[in-house]
Amino acid sequence: MTTFETIAQKVHDGLRISSEEALFLFESNDLLAIGKLAAVANERKNGRNVYFNVNRHINPTNICVNRCAFCAFSRTTGEDGAYILALDEMCKRAREAEAEGATEIHMVGGLHPDLAFEFYEEVLAGLREAAPSLHIKAFTAVEIEYFSRISGLNIETVLERLKAAGLGSMPGGGAEILVEDVRQKICPEKISGSRWLEIIRSAHLAGLKTNATMLYGHVEEPADRVAHMEMLRTLQDETGGFQAFIPLAFQPENSDLKLDIKATSGLDDLKTLAISRIFLDNFHHIKAYWIMLGEKIAQVSLAFGVNDLDGTVVEEKIGHDAGAVTPQAMTKEGIIRLIKKADKVPVERDTLYRPLRTF
Numbered sequence: 001m002t003t004f005e006t007i008a009q010k011v012h013d014g015l016r017i018s019s020e021e022a023l024f025l026f027e028s029n030d031l032l033a034i035g036k037l038a039a040v041a042n043e044r045k046n047g048r049n050v051y052f053n054v055n056r057h058i059n060p061t062n063i064c065v066n067r068c069a070f071c072a073f074s075r076t077t078g079e080d081g082a083y084i085l086a087l088d089e090m091c092k093r094a095r096e097a098e099a100e101g102a103t104e105i106h107m108v109g110g111l112h113p114d115l116a117f118e119f120y121e122e123v124l125a126g127l128r129e130a131a132p133s134l135h136i137k138a139f140t141a142v143e144i145e146y147f148s149r150i151s152g153l154n155i156e157t158v159l160e161r162l163k164a165a166g167l168g169s170m171p172g173g174g175a176e177i178l179v180e181d182v183r184q185k186i187c188p189e190k191i192s193g194s195r196w197l198e199i200i201r202s203a204h205l206a207g208l209k210t211n212a213t214m215l216y217g218h219v220e221e222p223a224d225r226v227a228h229m230e231m232l233r234t235l236q237d238e239t240g241g242f243q244a245f246i247p248l249a250f251q252p253e254n255s256d257l258k259l260d261i262k263a264t265s266g267l268d269d270l271k272t273l274a275i276s277r278i279f280l281d282n283f284h285h286i287k288a289y290w291i292m293l294g295e296k297i298a299q300v301s302l303a304f305g306v307n308d309l310d311g312t313v314v315e316e317k318i319g320h321d322a323g324a325v326t327p328q329a330m331t332k333e334g335i336i337r338l339i340k341k342a343d344k345v346p347v348e349r350d351t352l353y354r355p356l357r358t359f
Contacts, residue, residue, distance in 0.1 A: 038305025204241025
């Protein structure tokens with residue numbers, strides 16, 4: 001019989017909890033007790049350290065052949081607000097980021113109907129030449145699949161060519177909810193959950209570290225969240241290629257789902273982050289994406305098993321197009337202050353979680 005006490009004993013003993021036990025926690029209303037267990041699991045891995053990096057987001061285009069119901073970022077060609085950034089402009093932003101002390105470019109975009117695969121190779125090579133010290137973290141599994149389709153190349157060849165052009169690692173976007181019936185409701189145009197996992201496995205085997213996300217707070221149930229995390233945990237057992245897990249709170253304001261769904265509550269956000277930390281015992285890092293959660297919930301989450309706050313970001317578009325009301329950037333000093341006020345130790349890191357400076 002599953003009880004809170006049996007789960008707590010497992011966590012204190014460093015043992016893995018089951019999917020049934022994770023679902024039990026989602027159904028529990030004892031948020032503080034769940035948070036304490038997550039804090040135990042996190043301290044075992046990370047002590048009091050909370051990581052952040054100085055990064056810059058670049059979204060090459062918002063024109064996309066997919067029009068997912070949850071997405072407020074994508075546009076069709078000719079639609080108001082549709083854009084493509086020129087390579088010179090992207091390189092300019094990269095040079096600015098490098099000059100400001102950034103260590104990472106985070107780059108994702110729409111699936112443009114008219115751009116060839118070689119365009120993306122040119123972008124990577126251009127960014128690498130313009131700002132050689134920056135690590136380029138780019139392209140979701142959905143984008144990699146699209147590059148394979150438009151080029152006629154297999155996934156492995158696409159990844160090797162992108163690496164040769166300058167790709168250093170991949171973000172974890174496009175996962176949404178990996179459970180297929182949920183996926184059919186929110187993004188039927190997108191690749192299947194099993195295909196997402198296949199591509200990420202290929203990336204790991206190619207030597208590329210990735211993150212993993214979960215978009216929650218829309219039409220999914222707690223059991224779908226647990227199933228999603230179980231798939232990730234299983235793949236991590238196989239490859240060890242995931243760096244961080246990032247639960248993303250759905251922003252309904254400007255999406256096609258907004259009439260049916262309200263924004264997540266702080267309670268749900270904290271519970272989801274905490275259970276992620278407890279369940280994903282083979283992930284070293286759980287990230288609170290302050291852009292979508294807000295600075296205050298992100299700060300509180302540091303007592304609920306979270307050990308990473310992403311970065312300075314600069315000019316985030318996807319969450320804000322969906323209705324996020326947070327700033328589009330946070331200063332390095334602001335992140336450090338936020339972490340210290342939570343009685344944690346700020347650690348500036350690079351993309352691969354190598355510590356650069358402890359404050």
